Amino acid sequence: MDELSRLRRAKEGDTAAFGELLAQYQDRIFNLCRYLLGNRQDAEDAAQDAFVKAFRGLKRFEPAASFSTWLYRIAVNTCHDYRRRFFLRSLLHAPDGESVLEGLPSPAPCPETAYAARESLEALRAALTALPVKLRLVIILKELEGLPYEDMAAVLEVSVGTVKSRLFRAREELKKKMRSQGTKQGPER
Amino acid sequence: MKCAKVAKSLSPYVDGELGETERREVETHLAQCGRCAGELAEARRLQQLLSQAERFAAPPGFRAEVMARIDGRSSPGLSWSAVSGGMARAFVVVAAITAGVMSGSLLARGIAPPQKGAPLIETLGLEVFEALPPGSLGRAYLALTEERR
Numbered sequence: 110m111d112e113l114s115r116l117r118r119a120k121e122g123d124t125a126a127f128g129e130l131l132a133q134y135q136d137r138i139f140n141l142c143r144y145l146l147g148n149r150q151d152a153e154d155a156a157q158d159a160f161v162k163a164f165r166g167l168k169r170f171e172p173a174a175s176f177s178t179w180l181y182r183i184a185v186n187t188c189h190d191y192r193r194r195f196f197l198r199s200l201l202h203a204p205d206g207e208s209v210l211e212g213l214p215s216p217a218p219c220p221e222t223a224y225a226a227r228e229s230l231e232a233l234r235a236a237l238t239a240l241p242v243k244l245r246l247v248i249i250l251k252e253l254e255g256l257p258y259e260d261m262a263a264v265l266e267v268s269v270g271t272v273k274s275r276l277f278r279a280r281e282e283l284k285k286k287m288r289s290q291g292t293k294q295g296p297e298r
Numbered sequence: 299m300k301c302a303k304v305a306k307s308l309s310p311y312v313d314g315e316l317g318e319t320e321r322r323e324v325e326t327h328l329a330q331c332g333r334c335a336g337e338l339a340e341a342r343r344l345q346q347l348l349s350q351a352e353r354f355a356a357p358p359g360f361r362a363e364v365m366a367r368i369d370g371r372s373s374p375g376l377s378w379s380a381v382s383g384g385m386a387r388a389f390v391v392v393a394a395i396t397a398g399v400m401s402g403s404l405l406a407r408g409i410a411p412p413q414k415g416a417p418l419i420e421t422l423g424l425e426v427f428e429a430l431p432p433g434s435l436g437r438a439y440l441a442l443t444e445e446r447r
Contacts, residue, residue, distance in 0.1 A: 124365065124368055124369065128361065131361050131365070135356040135360055135364075136353070136354075136355045138356075139356035139360065140353050140354045140355075144354075149354075149357070153357060156360070157363060157364050157367065160364045160368075161364060164368050229347055230347070233347050233348070248348070252348040252349070252351070253348070253353065257315070258310070258313070258315050273309065273315075276310075276313075280309055280344065284340060284344060287344075
């Protein structure tokens with residue numbers, strides 16, 4: 110069964126068909142939430158919420174549109190809601206110390222390049238973490254999820270021009286932050 | 299094409315999102331400009347590094363958990379108990395602040411009743427807290443204001 114057929118059946122309330130769509134997209138949606146929220150548990154909760162919202166809102170979805178774009182948009186909005194809740198939660202609790210650094214890319218195993226790769230990935234982790242969420246989001250959608258600009262614009266509900274300028278700023282910021290990481294770690298060996 | 303324009307076009311260039319004409323213009327410039335070619339190399343390195351970033355897979359049981367929620371067999375991720383717990387904590391904080399302000403106000407009035415005809419500013423002086431026992435909130439506040447003066 111192709112995606113369109115699954116969508117049509119899911120729209121009619123067929124939960125098994127929705128389960129197949131879920132299996133198809135669960136890793137991508139979880140990955141997005143994981144990078145946006147910074148820890149596994151919140152990412153899992155947000156990704157679950159996104160799929161439940163998608164199922165409940167499926168009747169309003171037009172199959173002519175891209176399902177993945179629609180799903181990403183729900184996930185991004187859900188993550189924004191979670192981040193707002195974190196802010197409110199932070200007013201009442203001390204931070205739990207877990208950050209986006211937890212579990213981000215691990216060093217490459219190749220022994221010849223392991224040290225250099227570790228340094229680069231460490232710098233990338235720190236730079237990604239320090240990036241404002243709006244800029245981090247475009248990096249995730251482009252570099253990790255591989256979305257074209259038009260789909261990114263649809264997910265973010267902005268123009269393609271805005272996507273271009275955000276990506277430009279995000280990459281400039283990333284480079285700047287990685288350079289400053291390199292400076293902090295000392296000269297290259 | 300000038301370096302400043304090429305710098306802005308490099309991001310869509312590496313993404314393959316430039317139109318044919320602009321792509322050619324960028325490539326012509328890159329062939330003659332070492333600085334922009336260096337910027338391109340850095341952009342590609344960053345892209346390559348990001349391609350190595352880990353992709354997180356949904357944890358085991360994720361699908362079953364979502365399906366259970368859809369079927370109404372499981373509670374949502376951010377449950378009502380969590381939300382109501384948070385609201386209860388927020389209420390306690392607000393209530394404590396309100397109670398503190400109200401009792402402080404009553405206490406201050408009891409210690410230094412405003413004298414008829416006295417200027418308002420004198421009745422609100424910090425001296426009213428000096429009569430409070432050491433270790434009390436009023437004395438702590440007084441100490442804090444002393445530090446800031």
